[in-house]
Amino acid sequence: MKNPSKSYSIEELCKLLNGSLIGYTDQQISEPEQIESAKESSITFIGHKKYISLWENSNASAAIVDRSLQLTDPGPNKAFIEVGNADLAMAQLLELFTPAAVKLVQGIHPSAIVDETAFIDSGVTIGANSYIGAGVKIGKNATIYPNVTILDEAEVGDHSVIKPGTVIAERCIIGHYSILQANVTIGSDGFGYRPSPDGRGIVKIAHIGNVVIGNQVEIGSSSCIDRGKFSSTTIGDGTKIDNLVQIGHNCKIGRACLIAGSCGISGSVTIGDGVIMAGQVAVKDHVTIGNGVTIGGKSGIINDIPDGKTVLGFPAVEAKETLKQWAIIRRLAKKG
Template sequence: MKSFTIADINAVINGVILGNTSNEITAPEQLEKATKHNISFIGNRKYAKLWPLSKASVAVIDEKIEIQPGDNRALIKVKCADLAMAQILEFFNPGNPILEDEIHPSAVVHATAILGKNVQIGANVYIGKNVSIGDGTIIYPNVTVMDDSVIGMACVIWSGTVIRERTQIGHQCIFHTNVSIGADGFGFRPSPDGRGLVKIPQIGNVVIGNGVEIGANSCVDRGKFSSTIIGDGTKIDNLVQIGHNSVLGRSCIMAGHSGLAGSVTLGDGVIIGGSASIKDHTTLHSGVTVGAGSGVMGDVQAGKTVLGYPACDSRDMLKQWVALRKLGKGA
């Protein structure tokens, strides 16, 4: 087990140390669960009251919070505790599992596939015809990459992921366990005799930019024609659905259980809360925030925050909730 002094840790985050401790730090932990060998974090004043009760020897705190370190304990003040926490978690990160073989003997790699330098392919992986994989990409066991797909450099594809034919993926992407990329979009119309449904063929593809991360069990469907597009730097949580022909801009965030119907357009920096749903053929312009559990039924102007079902301006919805609460008390 690695251990570090407070000086070692502060060399990473460059904060201001208050107090001191002789205890070496072996891991980060929540304030309530920490022991004397843990470092913790206080990014909000409401958690400052937990510091005297915690057994942590060190805490990284926001510079606006005023508390005393205590005996044999230390605080490291920084401008943003959350960003410092990210640096420290990376510092303590034990790393991903290491594949022993460059290409596992049980993997099936088509003769026409092009693999870059230092590509690693785990057990039971299937790489189809004319697939191209960039330098340094790691593909963990039981992944399928179908024909004519392109994966960029330094990507990490976790077990169970399926990447369907003709998908294009940029550099430094991360797909977590059981991600589905490029499955058929959901397209059906009533049959002429009214006794069934006719499946609409989905012959487009998926195009994913650089630095995209997609959480476990999330699905990005391919376009009916043309492409479903995920912009650079977008981050998608677990159990998210992105419908066919949707277009996401740069650095969007979608939290768990949220979903886009077909042909939704998101501008840059759109944030969608957990379990929110967006109607088909709707545009959310850059900087929009959608509250958790909301249902967006129409276009939203840039920079707006909406919530509720159906979603409306957050201030109007909050007023409605207050009025309803007053009605309830009056009854």
């Protein structure tokens, strides 16, 4: 839902975004919108050449455009705000138009259950029907939405936000300024089983470790992070994890990583800093992925990857090699 109470002139937006104005519009801008769906009161985005052809038929009065595209003629009563990076400018603009946050009753809702041994710091909000177990510590100004479960001796850092339905299991630790979206599960048992000695069943292996999540981490809805078998599964500061991601026991995820939706990371995987993992990547257990690695969508990682590599495919190899293989297969298919 847009925020109709906010509107800006094109000059105001240009100044806020530190851009260069090309053309002019006297239309007040009250919403950002996709180029195909925009109205006269909209500002849209042209960050790639494939969107240039859509501008002619767009109803938007303004667009943020990437300087590399060298666009010069927005049309009558229309304007471009030229910036060095359209994606980052879009992020700034969306902050301007972000609607007010969901209103929760400040303090502890009467229906919440908070163990008498839990430590609740100042400014904390705990929503309806949440459960806070024995020995839990919740830091300053943290927000716990309704129907959250935080089990014994877990910790939530200052200013962190825990959305509805999330479960933080016993002894797990969430850092400061982190966000856990709806229905996240932190600290499930790891997937550890062995055949029984008589060969007639399966023995479950206990997992007695925990999960430690750093500061400014964001975890998407319905993602699961398993506790360590012996020690901790860890997520480094600033890492962002999308929806429906599975991270197995004893994984070590570095700082400032981006892990897209539906990735599956097996147990005891080590991932360095600044790794980018596209959607539906599968990672074999005990693999080490170096710093700054980029992994293409639906790739299968079965071997260690050195720092800085870009890999793709199943099994994943260097992206250039995979693209060559695909080209050869296409040529063979045409000959057939």
